[in-house]
Amino acid sequence: MALTITNLTKHYNSQKTALTDCSITINKGVLGLLGPNGAGKSTLMKIIATISQPSAGALFLDGIDIVKKPDSIRKVLGYLPQDFGVYPNLNAYEFLAYIAAMKGVGGKGLHKRIELLLEGVNLTADAKRPIGSYSGGMKQRIGIAQALLNDPKVLIFDEPTVGLDPEERMRFRQLISNLAHDCIIILSSHIVSDIETIADEVAIMQDGKLLSHAPQHEIIKQADGRIFEVLLDNSVLNSFKNQYHVIDTARQLDQIKVRYIATNGNVAASSTSVTATLEDAYLFLTQNKG
Amino acid sequence: MSYIYNIIKADYLQRTRSYSFLITLAVTVFMAYSFVPPDTASYTTLSAAGYKGVCNSAWVGYVSGIMTTIMLSFYGFLLVNSGIKKDIDTEVGLIIATTPISNFKYLLSKQLSNYLVLLTIVGITFTVSIIVFFIRGSAYPFVLSNFIFPYLFFAIPALFVVASLAIVGEVFLPKRNILQFVLYFFLCGICMSSINKSGAQTNGVFDPFGLSLITKSITNYINIHFHESLNSVSFGFIFNGHKAYKPFVWEGINWTAAFIWSRLIWMCFGLGMVYVSSLFFHRFDFKQAAKAGGNRNQLIPTKREQPSHQFSRLDRETMPPLVVNFGIYPFIKTELLLLIRQGNKLIWWVNGALWLAMFIAPFGIAYSYLLPILLFLQVTRWSELVTKERTNRIHYFAYAAYKPLQRMLPSQILAAVILAIGLSFPVIIRAAIASDVYAIINIMNGTLLIILLAVTSGILSGGKKLFEVFFFLLTYAVINKVPATDYLGSIPQQNVTVFMLTVLTVNVVLITISFIARKYQIRNL
Numbered sequence: 001m002a003l004t005i006t007n008l009t010k011h012y013n014s015q016k017t018a019l020t021d022c023s024i025t026i027n028k029g030v031l032g033l034l035g036p037n038g039a040g041k042s043t044l045m046k047i048i049a050t051i052s053q054p055s056a057g058a059l060f061l062d063g064i065d066i067v068k069k070p071d072s073i074r075k076v077l078g079y080l081p082q083d084f085g086v087y088p089n090l091n092a093y094e095f096l097a098y099i100a101a102m103k104g105v106g107g108k109g110l111h112k113r114i115e116l117l118l119e120g121v122n123l124t125a126d127a128k129r130p131i132g133s134y135s136g137g138m139k140q141r142i143g144i145a146q147a148l149l150n151d152p153k154v155l156i157f158d159e160p161t162v163g164l165d166p167e168e169r170m171r172f173r174q175l176i177s178n179l180a181h182d183c184i185i186i187l188s189s190h191i192v193s194d195i196e197t198i199a200d201e202v203a204i205m206q207d208g209k210l211l212s213h214a215p216q217h218e219i220i221k222q223a224d225g226r227i228f229e230v231l232l233d234n235s236v237l238n239s240f241k242n243q244y245h246v247i248d249t250a251r252q253l254d255q256i257k258v259r260y261i262a263t264n265g266n267v268a269a270s271s272t273s274v275t276a277t278l279e280d281a282y283l284f285l286t287q288n289k290g
Numbered sequence: 291m292s293y294i295y296n297i298i299k300a301d302y303l304q305r306t307r308s309y310s311f312l313i314t315l316a317v318t319v320f321m322a323y324s325f326v327p328p329d330t331a332s333y334t335t336l337s338a339a340g341y342k343g344v345c346n347s348a349w350v351g352y353v354s355g356i357m358t359t360i361m362l363s364f365y366g367f368l369l370v371n372s373g374i375k376k377d378i379d380t381e382v383g384l385i386i387a388t389t390p391i392s393n394f395k396y397l398l399s400k401q402l403s404n405y406l407v408l409l410t411i412v413g414i415t416f417t418v419s420i421i422v423f424f425i426r427g428s429a430y431p432f433v434l435s436n437f438i439f440p441y442l443f444f445a446i447p448a449l450f451v452v453a454s455l456a457i458v459g460e461v462f463l464p465k466r467n468i469l470q471f472v473l474y475f476f477l478c479g480i481c482m483s484s485i486n487k488s489g490a491q492t493n494g495v496f497d498p499f500g501l502s503l504i505t506k507s508i509t510n511y512i513n514i515h516f517h518e519s520l521n522s523v524s525f526g527f528i529f530n531g532h533k534a535y536k537p538f539v540w541e542g543i544n545w546t547a548a549f550i551w552s553r554l555i556w557m558c559f560g561l562g563m564v565y566v567s568s569l570f571f572h573r574f575d576f577k578q579a580a581k582a583g584g585n586r587n588q589l590i591p592t593k594r595e596q597p598s599h600q601f602s603r604l605d606r607e608t609m610p611p612l613v614v615n616f617g618i619y620p621f622i623k624t625e626l627l628l629l630i631r632q633g634n635k636l637i638w639w640v641n642g643a644l645w646l647a648m649f650i651a652p653f654g655i656a657y658s659y660l661l662p663i664l665l666f667l668q669v670t671r672w673s674e675l676v677t678k679e680r681t682n683r684i685h686y687f688a689y690a691a692y693k694p695l696q697r698m699l700p701s702q703i704l705a706a707v708i709l710a711i712g713l714s715f716p717v718i719i720r721a722a723i724a725s726d727v728y729a730i731i732n733i734m735n736g737t738l739l740i741i742l743l744a745v746t747s748g749i750l751s752g753g754k755k756l757f758e759v760f761f762f763l764l765t766y767a768v769i770n771k772v773p774a775t776d777y778l779g780s781i782p783q784q785n786v787t788v789f790m791l792t793v794l795t796v797n798v799v800l801i802t803i804s805f806i807a808r809k810y811q812i813r814n815l
Contacts, residue, residue, distance in 0.1 A: 051686060053814060074691060074692045075692050084684070085684055089631045
């Protein structure tokens with residue numbers, strides 16, 4: 001199974017372009033989408049989810065044009081939008097039954113399927129309560145459950161870990177890993193560590209453009225040898241920031257440990273080279289090409 | 291006070307920058323034009339037992355001012371009674387609750403914003419009334435004061451009270467829209483019935499509309515000049531064919547200081563109501579509100595979430611085999627469930643009582659009055675039919691599902707039709723017993739029309755208000771036997787087939803528009 005995106009462009013109006021000439025092929029496994037706000041991640045996901053149409057370009061799922069035939073992907077799609085809601089007067093079971101009706105999932109096994117999903121996202125005990133009374137994390141878990149209702153072959157998660165506590169986040173990551181072997185999962189998150197843990201491939205976007213798309217280790221490789229740490233006095237920190245792109249600072253006794261990107265071989269004295277992480281690579285790419 | 295001004299401004303702009311408000315203004319222009327009918331019209335808006343004023347400044351200005359006051363007092367409440375609800379729905383209320391603004395100032399800003407919305411509409415009817423005067427080609431001179439004073443002393447104070455009552459309704463009956471409407475219209479009915487009674491002795495001081503002063507002036511004039519013994523005047527759209535009226539030259543009323551003071555006192559009363567409401571305002575603390583309302587289950591989690599270690603164990607092997615069912619029956623079932631659960635449960639007691647009454651009451655009463663009222667009581671159910679996806683932000687799921695246009699929209703319409711027919715059942719069964727096939731077809735056609743109006747206006751405007759206001763006006767007109775608005779066909783028609791075909795054609799047009807518009811929305815989020 002492969003999702004092929006070619007030269008995708010989306011204009012909202014003459015002033016605003018959300019996506020510019022994006023081309024990417026997504027195979028089975030987890031693709032992590034990284035990018036600052038307004039990079040075009042949600043727009044790309046909406047177009048794949050068929051709820052927004054591209055201004056130009058094409059999308060093919062196993063050779064079928066999903067812009068022209070949106071129902072072909074809808075049958076196998078699980079989508080968790082960034083800003084979704086629920087019907088507050090329905091309980092979790094009723095809500096999932098409603099979404100199942102939308103997705104065309106039925107039969108005698110539906111009841112059992114919903115029960116297992118509710119159990120899987122730890123909502124069995126609350127399944128009979130109106131969803132209006134749920135906390136943010138519980139609603140997010142209902143959202144995850146609905147995305148999985150139809151055994152999707154293409155799963156789109158837009159900021160799925162928002163509202164989840166650290167333990168839930170960890171379990172969500174395990175869930176995605178379990179599902180990844182037989183479907184395409186596209187996941188966007190501002191939390192780079194989430195992507196780092198579960199994504200096989202990473203795509204970095206900025207200003208509607210695809211900056212880089214590669215397996216995670218190759219993305220990280222692009223920042224190798226450019227990430228350094230140095231101990232500085234607090235008094236020189238500001239002038240240092242003017243010269244280098246500081247990624248992180250940490251207080252150490254009376255000094256500050258500064259992690260920074262050295263471009264064009266411009267390395268500060270007494271610096272130590274450190275192993276790059278995905279976050280470093282992301283910041284390096286977006287800073288350099290932005 | 292500058293921040294109150296900013297709140298009012300933002301709130302006002304938020305409400306008026308919408309297609310539904312634009313459509314409301316368009317409807318207002320049309321209605322304002324119809325407030326002063328020409329001599330050839332088959333209706334009148336101010337009737338005094340066969341007498342009608344000549345088309346001078348006083349008659350056009352006063353009739354227009356009176357009609358604006360009455361009509362806007364009725365539907366203006368529906369138009370503005372969701373200012374606080376909007377803050378709850380958008381969760382802006384939670385931010386407001388953490389600011390230093392006092393309850394009174396917040397509610398006052400909402401009340402003034404309500405008032406501004408109503409005044410915008412008043413401004414339009416005022417302008418149209420002047421245009422109408424010149425369009426009618428009156429031989430009498432134009433006197434501006436005859437246009438300004440009725441608006442200034444009738445509409446402006448009365449609508450201040452309406453804006454305040456909308457706040458009172460939202461504070462004391464939150465999430466009970468239908469109950470608010472019912473109580474408000476009951477109150478309006480009482481006030482309207484007092485117009486012809488209280489004026490004679492009190493100069494209209496105790497009349498919130500102030501219209502008893504007009505009643506008194508017109509009846510006195512006719513009684514003195516034509517030796518009649520009238521004691522009442524009728525307001526509203528009154529259809530009577532092309533009845534000939536005896537003309538009289540009426541020059542307006544003399545404004546007394548007592549009356550003007552009474553208007554100020556009514557406005558102070560409105561302000562007082564806002565103040566009292568502020569003492570009971572929940573300030574978006576729903577835990578507190580739920581305790582007070584005994585409705586805790588809806589608002590606060592009853593149980594603490596327990597951590598789970600099962601999240602990751604969810605895998606496809608444990609799932610029952612996927613059975614595909616693209617039928618719409620499960621959809622209809624859930625839509626029906628959502629329709630039934632919508633709103634306050636108490637309304638179902640009222641529905642039940644009306645439903646039973648339609649079996650017992652004379653057929654004409656059941657068909658012409660009880661059925662339109664029962665259908666109107668479901669106004670929020672119909673208005674939410676296709677807007678709830680967006681309101682609850684479910685549309686992302688709905689539009690990304692399989693064949694949303696072919697499956698979801700028909701299910702919603704069918705669920706609403708099932709409910710509407712269920713509600714109309716007593717009248718339908720009685721018509722069937724009487725072998726009145728036309729009545730059965732007209733009821734089916736009429737209820738479908740209401741549903742399709744809700745669907746089309748909801749899809750086009752993206753909100754509920756437009757339909758709610760329109761349906762209120764329609765119900766008001768139906769109960770007042772305005773022939774052109776008789777969507778249920780309860781008034782005997784000269785040509786029943788033409789009537790049925792007309793409604794059917796409108797239904798086909800509406801359903802086509804709604805499908806085309808929804809098709810566009812599905813792919814353009």
